[in-house]
Amino acid sequence: MNALRRNVLKSAGMASVVAMAATAGLLKSGSAFAAWNATAFDAKSVPDALKGMGAATPVESKNISIKAPDIAENGAVVPVEVTSSIAGTTGIAIFAEKNATPLIASFTMSNGAEGYVSTRIKMGQTAMVRAVVTAGGKTYTAAKEVKVTIGGCGG
Amino acid sequence: MAEPMKMRATVSGDVADVKVLMNHPMETGLRKDAKTGQLIPAHFINEVTATLNGKPVLAAQWGGGISKNPYLGFKVKGAKAGDKVVVSWKDNKGESNTAEATIS
Numbered sequence: 001m002n003a004l005r006r007n008v009l010k011s012a013g014m015a016s017v018v019a020m021a022a023t024a025g026l027l028k029s030g031s032a033f034a035a036w037n038a039t040a041f042d043a044k045s046v047p048d049a050l051k052g053m054g055a056a057t058p059v060e061s062k063n064i065s066i067k068a069p070d071i072a073e074n075g076a077v078v079p080v081e082v083t084s085s086i087a088g089t090t091g092i093a094i095f096a097e098k099n100a101t102p103l104i105a106s107f108t109m110s111n112g113a114e115g116y117v118s119t120r121i122k123m124g125q126t127a128m129v130r131a132v133v134t135a136g137g138k139t140y141t142a143a144k145e146v147k148v149t150i151g152g153c154g155g
Numbered sequence: 156m157a158e159p160m161k162m163r164a165t166v167s168g169d170v171a172d173v174k175v176l177m178n179h180p181m182e183t184g185l186r187k188d189a190k191t192g193q194l195i196p197a198h199f200i201n202e203v204t205a206t207l208n209g210k211p212v213l214a215a216q217w218g219g220g221i222s223k224n225p226y227l228g229f230k231v232k233g234a235k236a237g238d239k240v241v242v243s244w245k246d247n248k249g250e251s252n253t254a255e256a257t258i259s
Contacts, residue, residue, distance in 0.1 A: 022183075036201050036202060041218040057191070074157060077222045077223075078222070080220075085248070092245075100185060101220065104218055104220035105216065105218065105220070106215065109212065109229075110211055110212060110214075111207065111210045111211060111212050112207070112231050112234070113212040113230070113231045114231065116230045117215075117229055118174075118226070118227070118228070119226055119227050119228070120225065120226050122181075122220050122222055140156075
């Protein structure tokens with residue numbers, strides 16, 4: 001029973017890699033928006049994802065506040081709000097550190113948009129929710145732990 | 156196919172507060188169908204853009220880690236009542252949707 005479960009998980013993981021590769025290929029053709037950053041979104045760890053975004057070593061900052069529940073009962077819907085009071089914030093990226101693919105979203109602000117985003121994310125398990133803020137060519141980061149009782153990735 | 160989005164934009168001072176609810180399954184591609192054991196193919200919104208009076212204010216790239224029926228809130232400085240906010244999304248299958256709201 002348990003061994004079967006492991007096998008299923010393994011094959012699920014491999015199939016997803018193929019699926020993602022296919023998706024990435026699809027996206028490259030005929031996208032009117034800026035190209036979707038497949039390297040960063042498919043990365044399996046936070047450092048790799050950061051590298052994919054071109055922001056390797058962010059500095060810890062107290063000027064980023066992450067509003068998220070301490071305990072999320074349902075990992076499928078975790079409300080997260082990121083506010084950056086760093087002047088000239090142009091980008092906010094959200095990571096759930098222990099998700100299979102940690103990068104959840106990256107936002108780019110322009111023309112007066114403030115350093116604030118609010119959304120709902122999925123979390124596979126208890127982990128740090130990390131925000132990476134880009135301001136004036138530099139990157140800053142902050143994190144908050146969210147305990148998850150029921151994971152929201154996979155079924 | 157794509158169901159309408161719910162959108163609300165309010166202004167306090169000169170900062171517009173925009174809230175958007177989209178209808179989307181947001182499948183990561185990692186989840187299995189409970190009955191067949193087959194993987195459900197990835198189907199998620201990966202690009203979202205917002206404009207204020209035609210000027211781009213927010214561009215987002217999303218992965219499958221955003222919850223089903225995504226919620227997005229953002230703030231724009233220098234807006235006033237009557238301004239027009241347009242939010243569009245596009246998913247990995249090439250489907251898209253657009254909604255607009257007037258700031259009140």
